[in-house]
Amino acid sequence: MYYKVKKREVDNIFETFLDLENVKTKTLEKDVFDDSVTDEKTGFSFMEVNEVYDCKILLSLYTLNENGEKYTLLHSIKIANQELYEIENTSGDQYYIRPNDDDGKTVVFKEGNAVTISKDSYRKDLIQVDGVLHPDF
Numbered sequence: 001m002y003y004k005v006k007k008r009e010v011d012n013i014f015e016t017f018l019d020l021e022n023v024k025t026k027t028l029e030k031d032v033f034d035d036s037v038t039d040e041k042t043g044f045s046f047m048e049v050n051e052v053y054d055c056k057i058l059l060s061l062y063t064l065n066e067n068g069e070k071y072t073l074l075h076s077i078k079i080a081n082q083e084l085y086e087i088e089n090t091s092g093d094q095y096y097i098r099p100n101d102d103d104g105k106t107v108v109f110k111e112g113n114a115v116t117i118s119k120d121s122y123r124k125d126l127i128q129v130d131g132v133l134h135p136d137f
Contacts, residue, residue, distance in 0.1 A: 065118035
């Protein structure tokens with residue numbers, strides 16, 4: 001999905017937080033975590049405010065919870081050497097999750113290929129920008 005960088009805040013040399021606006025849905029993704037920079041020439045340090053990039057966002061540290069937000073499974077996908085699920089919320093925003101939640105529970109998609117994730121449990125991590133992968137992938 002394409003996102004416009006609204007804010008880029010460097011916390012320290014290895015951690016950056018971005019506010020990204022989804023070009024299609026207009027959803028503002030606040031404080032998307034980027035720890036991809038291992039030196040000045042790697043990672044996503046090329047991202048600039050007011051520019052648009054094709055980004056993949058991972059929901060990490062998430063917990064499955066029936067009272068949370070509902071996501072539909074689009075498909076499973078392999079990004080580099082990691083198996084992930086591509087999911088979509090009711091607004092049309094797309095994210096990626098690992099097949100096991102933070103508690104080690106396997107994600108089981110219920111009726112209509114849906115899963116519910118607690119809104120307060122996840123961190124949004126930037127894992128790919130314009131074809132450039134996060135070094136951990």
